[in-house]
Structure formats: structure tokens, C-alpha cells
Amino acid sequence: MQTVTGSLIGMYHICKRELWLHANHIRMEHNSELVAEGKQLHEHAYPQRAERYREIILDGSKIDFYDPYDKVVHEMKKSDKMEHSHVAQVQFYLYLLRKNGVEGATGLLEYPKLRQTQTVQLTNDDVPVVEGWIRDIKRIVDREQCPGRIAKSKCRSCSYFDFCYVEEINE
């Protein structure tokens, strides 16, 4: 049974093909400069983070930075654009916390490049929505066929770009 993680939730909101490839262990992250950049950002942008925040694992899914004192999930994004997939990922973490008995937690998306933050909530109405994402992800991942590509204009920063457009690259 596929463990649904925050990363899969994010991919689900961007590209079902990426979700399927990643969940089926076809990995190309080493090709992506953006992934490396994101790791660097996590390590250097806020060196004091480790002192206050905890890494926790709930239902097999890891939350990197949780502040247990204020009950806040912190999620840092390297992106220079705020996206719904980021909010969805944090809502999923809040859902996991709630499911495991932590009521009233909130999320904070941090965008160092933009110097902006965004608060994320999980309302009662959001809970069945998140559960729908989880069901849908499991259904997609179990398919034998890899879903089709999305519009190429949205693919430029994806680590699977070479994989998805190999025939064009070889032309």
C-alpha cells in the first residue's frame, strides 16, 4: 500500500505523471538543479531552525519542521512563486496532526526568495477534501499506465523533463 507523503500531495496538484513516476520509484532528482538548490536553502537559509523545530513522522509521512510549542508546521519553499500545491502540502500535514490527536495546529509557508510568508489552516470542510486527495493519489499510483504529460510550458523546472521529452531532445 502506497504511503502518501507531503511530496506526493504537492505533485498531485502539479502533475499526475510526476506523481506516478515518483511513487513508482522512477527517480530523476539528481538531474535537477532546483532540487539541489532547495536542499541548500533548507540547510543555509535558517540555520537556527533545528534548535526549536522537530522532525516528526506521522503515518509514515515526514514533517521536517514542526514547532511543538506553538503547534506550527513550517514549510520553506525555494520557489519565487506562491502555489496552491504548497498550501495543499501543508494542509495535508495539518490533517495528519489532527488525525493523530493534535488539534488547532496551523501552518506557515516561508518563501525566502520572496521574503514573504503565508499562513495555512485546515478547516472542518477541508478534511474530506484532503481525504479525497489521498484516495485519488492511491488510485493513480496503482494504475499500470503512467498518466500523460501536462502542458510543456509547465515542465521546464521538472526533474523528469529529459525523461518525458526524450524523443524531442534526440531529434
Ligand code: SF4
Ligand atoms: S516533465 Fe512535465 S509532464 Fe513530465 S513529469 Fe514533469 S511536469 Fe509532468
